[in-house]
Amino acid sequence: MISVRGLEVGFGARKILKGLDLDVAPGEVLGFVGGSGQGKSVLTRAILGLNAKQAGVIEVFGEDIDKMAPASHRALERRWGVMFQGGALFSSLTVKQNIQAPMREYLKLSQKLMDELAGLKLKLVGLPPDAADKFPSQLSGGMVKRAALARALALDPELLFLDEPTSGLDPIGAADFDDLIATLRKTLGLTVFMVTHDLDSLYSICDTIAALADGKVIAHGPLEAMLASDHPWLRAYFHGKRARAIRSPNEMAPA
Numbered sequence: 001m002i003s004v005r006g007l008e009v010g011f012g013a014r015k016i017l018k019g020l021d022l023d024v025a026p027g028e029v030l031g032f033v034g035g036s037g038q039g040k041s042v043l044t045r046a047i048l049g050l051n052a053k054q055a056g057v058i059e060v061f062g063e064d065i066d067k068m069a070p071a072s073h074r075a076l077e078r079r080w081g082v083m084f085q086g087g088a089l090f091s092s093l094t095v096k097q098n099i100q101a102p103m104r105e106y107l108k109l110s111q112k113l114m115d116e117l118a119g120l121k122l123k124l125v126g127l128p129p130d131a132a133d134k135f136p137s138q139l140s141g142g143m144v145k146r147a148a149l150a151r152a153l154a155l156d157p158e159l160l161f162l163d164e165p166t167s168g169l170d171p172i173g174a175a176d177f178d179d180l181i182a183t184l185r186k187t188l189g190l191t192v193f194m195v196t197h198d199l200d201s202l203y204s205i206c207d208t209i210a211a212l213a214d215g216k217v218i219a220h221g222p223l224e225a226m227l228a229s230d231h232p233w234l235r236a237y238f239h240g241k242r243a244r245a246i247r248s249p250n251e252m253a254p255a
């Protein structure tokens with residue numbers, strides 16, 4: 001679904017990605033982890049064609065994005081949905097108008113049909129119908145995430161990019177959001193590329209995990225492979241205090 005080879009991205013003299021390789025298979029949920037500032041969002045933006053690259057090849061749906069005519073790239077953009085960090089909803093638009101923004105950009109539909117579709121998307125992400133006419137500032141953090149997800153699903157994508165979808169949610173809200181992604185993935189047959197720091201999400205919904213350090217993917221495989229790795233960053237990440245708390249809740253219980 002996604003193939004990245006030898007990707008180099010930098011800003012000025014500073015190289016962020018230094019020959020990165022990554023594959024995302026159709027139908028899988030891939031969790032992409034790495035320390036803060038390592039370049040997870042930079043990679044996402046490069047795949048989306050929003051960050052220029054200095055070297056490497058990026059293929060999405062089997063097509064080299066550099067070799068595509070603008071019209072083909074636009075057609076490609078209709079096949080993926082993106083939920084940016086923090087939701088990135090348009091604050092001056094209602095939830096319904098946010099969900100309809102990609103429809104307006106890419107499709108020619110009547111207002112009536114767009115209203116019906118927005119209603120369906122709200123239902124899909126578990127938002128009540130009266131959320132449609134609210135502005136993002138009138139929603140809770142969890143509802144903002146769901147509205148952003150509804151917008152990402154506006155064009156019925158096959159591939160979904162999620163940038164830290166559960167950040168800022170309380171643990172119950174985050175678990176509910178994980179369940180929602182798992183359900184959508186199953187019912188809609190989505191492939192999901194998810195940047196996350198959330199160990200719970202990795203444990204509960206990811207089939208595969210890829211870890212970024214020093215500009216490259218240092219490990220890629222199922223959770224078991226990550227847990228067995230002796231790479232220092234992976235050991236610190238998966239076997240640190242927080243990881244143990246998740247894997248062995250009994251260890252946290254008072255004696």
Ligand SMILES: Nc1ncnc2c1ncn2[C@@H]1O[C@H](COP(=O)(O)OP(=O)(O)OP(=O)(O)O)[C@@H](O)[C@H]1O
Pocket residue numbers: 011016034035036037038039040041042043
């Ligand atoms: N447009 C830009 N111009 C200059 N530097 C940039 C630009 N975009 C990103 N960077 C730098 O690239 C590095 C990687 O940023 P990125 O946002 O991808 O990190 P990240 O791994 O997603 O971090 P976090 O987990 O904190 O979100 C950072 O040092 C950032 O400052």
